[in-house]
Amino acid sequence: MPTRGGSIRLFRIFGIEVFLHWSWFLVAVYEVQMMRSRYSSLAWPVLEYLGLFAMVTMHEFGHALACRQTGGVAEKIFLWPLGGIAFVSPPPRPGAMLWSIAAGPLVNVALVPIFWIALHLAANAGWPNDNLDAFLVLTWLGRINLGLLIFNLLPIYPLDGGQILRSLLWFPFGEIRSLFIATAIGLAGGAALLLAAVWFQSFWIGFMAFFLLSRAIVGWKQARYLRAEEAEQTRVLAPELPEKKALL
Numbered sequence: 001m002p003t004r005g006g007s008i009r010l011f012r013i014f015g016i017e018v019f020l021h022w023s024w025f026l027v028a029v030y031e032v033q034m035m036r037s038r039y040s041s042l043a044w045p046v047l048e049y050l051g052l053f054a055m056v057t058m059h060e061f062g063h064a065l066a067c068r069q070t071g072g073v074a075e076k077i078f079l080w081p082l083g084g085i086a087f088v089s090p091p092p093r094p095g096a097m098l099w100s101i102a103a104g105p106l107v108n109v110a111l112v113p114i115f116w117i118a119l120h121l122a123a124n125a126g127w128p129n130d131n132l133d134a135f136l137v138l139t140w141l142g143r144i145n146l147g148l149l150i151f152n153l154l155p156i157y158p159l160d161g162g163q164i165l166r167s168l169l170w171f172p173f174g175e176i177r178s179l180f181i182a183t184a185i186g187l188a189g190g191a192a193l194l195l196a197a198v199w200f201q202s203f204w205i206g207f208m209a210f211f212l213l214s215r216a217i218v219g220w221k222q223a224r225y226l227r228a229e230e231a232e233q234t235r236v237l238a239p240e241l242p243e244k245k246a247l248l
């Protein structure tokens with residue numbers, strides 16, 4: 001998990017501070033080298049990688065601004081090699097939670113027609129012949145946006161899809177049981193992702209699987225804590241504190 005200690009403060013917009021973890025640079029150098037062969041010069045893979053993280057940042061701002069809209073608190077966004085994390089505290093209502101989570105992937109949904117139109121215009125302007133590198137950057141960013149959208153919507157807690165599932169289950173099952181069900185599915189999904197990492201021999205899928213599993217375990221423990229708290233009936237006496245969430 002990225003910490004504030006190892007992060008650089010990039011900028012602040014709408015009162016939301018964006019931090020970048022130092023390890024991002026290491027992975028960026030590696031990834032840019034991997035993409036190098038499909039472009040004529042180094043500037044283009046750098047542009048593609050920066051474009052990817054521009055999209056990730058927009059996605060996180062979707063979460064943060066939607067959370068604010070519901071009356072919640074959202075002040076920080078962290079970027080690290082696996083993507084972004086928006087630290088948000090929406091009011092403890094399923095509707096507020098649902099909107100704070102869904103707004104992230106909705107940014108990627110909004111980008112789909114924008115990329116489609118841009119690629120269409122670029123193709124008509126003759127970019128595939130005259131400006132191939134720029135056309136490839138646009139094509140790859142369009143594909144990556146679609147890939148990010150599909151991956152984020154997998155119902156594996158704490159991915160957005162898993163958190164959307166939890167918010168929807170909150171309506172019929174309540175705050176605690178919905179968290180138990182969603183994190184149990186998240187644990188199974190994380191384990192499946194781990195198997196996929198072994199199958200494809202992919203370090204990154206394995207790293208992502210471990211990260212998701214560790215967050216799903218935290219979610220499961222949180223559900224147990226909430227249940228114990230409810231059993232003691234202290235929640236009716238104590239003021240209700242908004243749940244702190246880390247949205248991917």
Ligand SMILES: [Zn+2]
Pocket residue numbers: 059063104105152160247248
């Ligand atoms: Zn997200």
